[in-house]
Amino acid sequence: MRSPLFRLIGQRIAIGIILLWAVSGLIFTGTQILPGDVAQAILGQQATKDSLAAVRIELGLNKPAIVRYGEWLEGAVQGDFGRSYVNQDDIATAIGHRLGNTLFLAFWAAVISVPLALLLGMLSVLYRDTLLDRILSIVTLSTVSLPEFFSGYLLIYIFGVQLRWFPASALIYNGMGIWDRLYAIALPCATLVLVIVGYMMRMTRAAILNVMSSAYVETAELKGLSKFRIIWRHALPNAVAPIIQVIALNLAYLVVGVVVVEVIFVYPGMGQYMVDSVAKRDVPVVQACGLIFAAVYIVLNLVADVAAILANPRLRHPR
Amino acid sequence: MSDIPNVLTPSGLKRRSLLGGAAAFGLAVPFAGALGRARAADATPVKGGNLKIGMSGGQSSDSLDPALLTNYAPTLFNYCWGETLINVGLDGTPQPNLAESWTSSKDAKIWTLKIRKGVTFHNGQTLTADDCVKTLQRHMDPKTKSGALGVLGGIASVATDGDAMVITLSGANADLPLLVTDYHLVVQPGGGIDKPTAGIGTGPYKVGNVQPGVRYSGTKYAGYWNSELGHVDSVDVIVMNDDTARSAALQSGQVHIINQVDPKIVSFMKRNPRVVIETVAGRGQNIFNMFCDTGPFKNNDVRMALKLAMDREQLTKQIMLGYASIGNDFPINKAYPLFPSDIPQRTCDPDQAKFFYKKSGNTDPIVLRSAEVAFSGAVDAATLFQQQAQKAGIPVQVVREPDDGYWSNVWNKKPFSASYWGGRATQDQMYSTAYLSKADWNDTHFFHPEFDTMLLQARGELDTAKRAEMYHDMGMLVRDQGGSLLPFFNDFIDARSSTVMGWVTDANGPLSNYQAPLRVWLKA
Numbered sequence: 001m002r003s004p005l006f007r008l009i010g011q012r013i014a015i016g017i018i019l020l021w022a023v024s025g026l027i028f029t030g031t032q033i034l035p036g037d038v039a040q041a042i043l044g045q046q047a048t049k050d051s052l053a054a055v056r057i058e059l060g061l062n063k064p065a066i067v068r069y070g071e072w073l074e075g076a077v078q079g080d081f082g083r084s085y086v087n088q089d090d091i092a093t094a095i096g097h098r099l100g101n102t103l104f105l106a107f108w109a110a111v112i113s114v115p116l117a118l119l120l121g122m123l124s125v126l127y128r129d130t131l132l133d134r135i136l137s138i139v140t141l142s143t144v145s146l147p148e149f150f151s152g153y154l155l156i157y158i159f160g161v162q163l164r165w166f167p168a169s170a171l172i173y174n175g176m177g178i179w180d181r182l183y184a185i186a187l188p189c190a191t192l193v194l195v196i197v198g199y200m201m202r203m204t205r206a207a208i209l210n211v212m213s214s215a216y217v218e219t220a221e222l223k224g225l226s227k228f229r230i231i232w233r234h235a236l237p238n239a240v241a242p243i244i245q246v247i248a249l250n251l252a253y254l255v256v257g258v259v260v261v262e263v264i265f266v267y268p269g270m271g272q273y274m275v276d277s278v279a280k281r282d283v284p285v286v287q288a289c290g291l292i293f294a295a296v297y298i299v300l301n302l303v304a305d306v307a308a309i310l311a312n313p314r315l316r317h318p319r
Numbered sequence: 320m321s322d323i324p325n326v327l328t329p330s331g332l333k334r335r336s337l338l339g340g341a342a343a344f345g346l347a348v349p350f351a352g353a354l355g356r357a358r359a360a361d362a363t364p365v366k367g368g369n370l371k372i373g374m375s376g377g378q379s380s381d382s383l384d385p386a387l388l389t390n391y392a393p394t395l396f397n398y399c400w401g402e403t404l405i406n407v408g409l410d411g412t413p414q415p416n417l418a419e420s421w422t423s424s425k426d427a428k429i430w431t432l433k434i435r436k437g438v439t440f441h442n443g444q445t446l447t448a449d450d451c452v453k454t455l456q457r458h459m460d461p462k463t464k465s466g467a468l469g470v471l472g473g474i475a476s477v478a479t480d481g482d483a484m485v486i487t488l489s490g491a492n493a494d495l496p497l498l499v500t501d502y503h504l505v506v507q508p509g510g511g512i513d514k515p516t517a518g519i520g521t522g523p524y525k526v527g528n529v530q531p532g533v534r535y536s537g538t539k540y541a542g543y544w545n546s547e548l549g550h551v552d553s554v555d556v557i558v559m560n561d562d563t564a565r566s567a568a569l570q571s572g573q574v575h576i577i578n579q580v581d582p583k584i585v586s587f588m589k590r591n592p593r594v595v596i597e598t599v600a601g602r603g604q605n606i607f608n609m610f611c612d613t614g615p616f617k618n619n620d621v622r623m624a625l626k627l628a629m630d631r632e633q634l635t636k637q638i639m640l641g642y643a644s645i646g647n648d649f650p651i652n653k654a655y656p657l658f659p660s661d662i663p664q665r666t667c668d669p670d671q672a673k674f675f676y677k678k679s680g681n682t683d684p685i686v687l688r689s690a691e692v693a694f695s696g697a698v699d700a701a702t703l704f705q706q707q708a709q710k711a712g713i714p715v716q717v718v719r720e721p722d723d724g725y726w727s728n729v730w731n732k733k734p735f736s737a738s739y740w741g742g743r744a745t746q747d748q749m750y751s752t753a754y755l756s757k758a759d760w761n762d763t764h765f766f767h768p769e770f771d772t773m774l775l776q777a778r779g780e781l782d783t784a785k786r787a788e789m790y791h792d793m794g795m796l797v798r799d800q801g802g803s804l805l806p807f808f809n810d811f812i813d814a815r816s817s818t819v820m821g822w823v824t825d826a827n828g829p830l831s832n833y834q835a836p837l838r839v840w841l842k843a
Binding site for chain 1: 373378379380381382528530531532533534536557558559560561563564567568570571572573
């Protein structure tokens with residue numbers, strides 16, 4: 001009974017690795033076919049033939065692309081992303097700080113929004129078609145529809161500028177205490193929660209309702225179980241797979257898609273770092289960011305798949 | 320200086336404005352005179368507090384090495400920890416700083432700068448003339464990446480002479496003291512040759528926690544020599560490239576000072592009693608360039624007709640919302656020392672314009688190329704000018720060019736296009752960069768031997784009155800024969816909290832010419 005489960009999980013992991021490898025190829029090719037020569041971009045108008053050649057050799061650009069790809073991949077697998085073209089900093093170290101900040105924000109947004117979404121989803125099923133359900137539906141629809149920059153600016157205006165309860169910009173720096181950090185990220189965290197909680201809540205509601213129409217729920221109803229107990233013990237476990245999927249997608253968004261939030265709240269995370277580097281044509285940094293984003297996406301999807309398989313025995317035996 | 324404007328930073332600043340504007344706008348420090356201009360009631364500085372400045376213009380790729388400065392935020396922080404030999408005063412004249420006095424030979428070729436005594440670096444070392452010499456040498460090295468290389472191009476050699484340094488030029492230049500005010504040239508121990516990014520200087524604040532593109536912090540250096548500057552205990556420069564984030568941070572009290580306020584929100588911010596808007600007319604200019612050697616513009620009557628057809632007041636009001644000062648078709652305004660203020664202001668005169676246009680005999684439509692990257696509002700400005708020219712019967716056709724590649728494909732390539740200049744520290748620098756016949760960036764193709772001679776003469780002229788007269792004549796030449804159609808000079812618009820005291824209005828650059836953290840104090 002156990003071996004097919006492990007084989008399935010192993011398969012998913014293998015697919016994930018192949019996918020990541022394919023993405024690495026795409027990223028490398030993409031940054032190679034960008035218009036303009038890297039050496040020229042670094043030296044600008046001061047470039048002479050000799051200095052261009054010198055920079056190319058220094059950066060290893062004289063080697064064929066496939067060799068450079070191999071070297072890059074070899075380093076990346078070992079966690080070495082090389083050095084920034086612009087300021088010669090070690091990219092892995094620089095990304096370490098940035099990724100830490102992005103994950104910190106993502107973590108707290110997830111800690112708040114996942115339970116909140118599940119709770120609200122169950123509530124709206126419990127009070128289906130009542131006023132509460134409708135209010136929840138309207139509110140989440142509108143928060144989901146508002147672009148982050150709008151809800152972000154709205155929160156800044158109300159809670160930062162008018163009420164002065166929270167800082168308008170989320171300034172984080174090394175050596176800051178945890179409570180100061182949490183206070184600083186209050187508004188961007190709230191913005192992210194507003195964006196994702198709606199998706200997850202509506203998905204939870206739909207998934208549970210889908211299960212509610214099945215025969216075993218009817219049986220449970222006939223047994224005289226309370227509505228809450230039916231949802232909690234019988235419907236939710238069976239609806240867990242699609243819910244996990246949507247949660248994983250939203251968690252990936254929290255890491256990969258927060259560029260706008262990071263910019264408007266001046267939050268020093270990965271998104272800002274990548275935007276800066278694109279502007280300066282700092283190719284190795286862009287490649288490293290791209291690869292990390294892809295990895296986060298693939299790993300979270302993998303986890304979601306595996307979790308769904310574990311949660312629902314029926315998925316272990318695909319027909 | 321080969322800082323052709325082809326790089327766009329996230330804050331929308333082109334390199335030329337930074338290098339041009341800032342390189343040259345350079346520096347200043349308020350000695351007694353500056354403080355005298357602060358409001359009388361706020362005249363006694365209060366010591367202490369943590370000053371926070373939210374700034375656009377900073378990236379994670381920035382460096383502490385003064386030679387590599389291009390962005391606003393690190394440039395401002397550069398002045399917190401480092402000092403130049405000489406500063407630009409509020410009136411544009413050189414003021415003593417690390418060099419307490421200077422003299423030149425009669426031919427303005429050999430300059431001797433006396434280095435101040437009793438100044439220490441943050442590492443405890445005493446400032447010597449040797450440090451100053453090595454600093455200049457580092458930036459003069461042809462292999463350097465320093466943005467000051469071009470400024471120092473006329474220097475043949477530097478050497479120490481006891482407690483002084485001697486600068487020998489290859490050609491006469493009366494403006495030498497102003498050249499060494501360039502913001503890249505902060506003096507570092509040993510010239511910063513070994514450790515250019517160490518952040519060790521003689522400034523009022525020691526470098527603390529630094530994360531490029533995020534935050535720069537400094538704390539008061541106890542051994543600082545100048546008691547008139549550096550009033551707060553600590554300074555935080557926080558990079559906020561997003562316009563809205565920056566203004567919200569100021570309005571919410573999170574920061575005390577911000578730069579680059581969008582003219583569109585100035586009136587909105589003024590409603591907040593805790594916010595004070597600080598504007599000053601700078602030397603940066605928005606401009607339409609005509610090639611004096613190409614097409615219809617070869618004929619000075621066409622150029623004159625277009626100049627007379629332009630309604631500068633209307634353009635300033637509608638495009639810059641009033642945050643600009645009117646231009647007069649030569650690249651100098653009253654922010655420059657020796658500004659020829661008696662040159663009459665050109666006004667819109669459709670009848671005269673019509674006359675000159677008829678006289679030129681030109682009938683083809685005049686093609687004006689514009690793009691938003693040329694300057695904010697450039698496309699609207701071109702369209703508005705098209706309507707103004709119509710009143711004089713001049714058919715102008717506006718072509719909107721893509722932002723991408725504008726600086727490489729249109730600017731200085733097409734005969735009539737929108738552009739801008741960040742200004743320079745001196746008239747000589749401005750003219751040498753863009754109006755001298757052999758200048759790399761002669762973007763109006765103004766080839767005028769008489770003008771060239773006058774420029775070189777004025778450069779070596781030590782008699783101020785004579786020099787002013789030469790600059791007057793040069794201004795007239797460019798105004799009446801040049802290819803610059805120059806509607807306005809931009810204002811710097813900064814904003815501060817009402818708790819920030821001692822603000823000095825300084826036209827040399829934004830944020831009180833980057834000296835705000837040195838000059839202001841916080842209300843107790």
